[in-house]
Amino acid sequence: MQLLLRACSLLLAVLLLLTSCGTPGAALVQTHVRDGQPLVVGEASLPDHSPRAQSGPPGLPTHLRIPTIGVNATIEAVGVTASGELEVPARQPWDDVGWYRLGPRPGERGSAVIDGHLDRPGGAPAVFWRLRELQPGALxxxxxxxxxxxxxxxxxxxxxxxxxxxxxxIFADTSGHYLNLITCAGDWIASEHQTQLRLVVYTTLVT
Incomplete structure (x- = not known):
């Protein structure tokens, strides 16, 4: 029962994240949806690997680095607010990223999730501004x-x-060791106080 409640809480939090994202910013990727359907951009066939290079299970995630797009960010653990919304980084909201602490840690089996803002109030770039530039195979x-x-x-x-x-x-695939990165994308919809799209970058653990 406890596992079921945890899973339901997890999926609810993701839903809230994906429906209440962001701050006003530039038009970015509205062409990545055709006929109202999501579009996958590129795909690499990568085998799943168990974390043999490290001794024991992973510790708490503390830092995220994505060399090809210049991300070098502190990871904050986030959960769910009293109103049921997914929390965002609090110490440095535009520069830090948030790891969903009710899910697996990066390196554990399952789908760990890290989210970050696309832009700041007024449209200046935030931590995941260049996330859309990643290519399959990037580290x-x-x-x-x-x-x-x-x-x-x-x-x-x-x-x-x-x-x-x-x-x-995004959040509940336990077939391997995954890390999924989430941010906003597309046009800002003022009437809905959110962006048009969500970008998810799917990654697989390597050793």
């Missing part, structure tokens, strides 16, 4: 509290309208 690294780096390779990028985001695939 994503997470440092844990034990001093171990966990490396992931980008498998694919996908853009989704909020209501079409595949929650099971």
């Amino acid at each position: 994503v690294q997470v440092l844990d509290s034990q001093g171990h780096w966990w490396s992931f390779r980008v498998r694919t990028l996908a853009y989704y309208p909020p209501q079409q985001a595949p929650l099971q695939q």
Whole structure:
């Protein structure tokens, strides 16, 4: 029962994240949806690997590094607010990223999730501004509290309208060791106080 409640809470939090994203910014990727359907941009076929290079299970994630797009960010653990919304980084909201602490840690089996803002109030770039530039095969690294780096390779990028985001695939795929990165994308819809799309970068653990 406890596991079921945790899973329901997890999926609810993702849904809220994907339907209440962002601040006003520039038009970015509205062409990545055709006929109202999500579009996957590129895909690399990468095998899943168990974390043999590290001793023992991963520690708490503390730092995210994505060399090809210049991301070098502190990771804050985030949960769910009293109103049921996914929390965002609080210490440095535009420069830090948030790891969903009710899900697996990066390096554990399952789908770890890290989110970050696309832009700041007024449209200036935030931590995940260049996330859309990632290509399949790009390296994503997470440092844990034990001093171990966990490396992931980008498998694919996908853009989704909020209501079409595949929650099971993003947050609850336990078939391997995954890290999924989430940010806003597309035009700002003033009447809805959110962006048109969500960008999800799917990555797989490598050793």
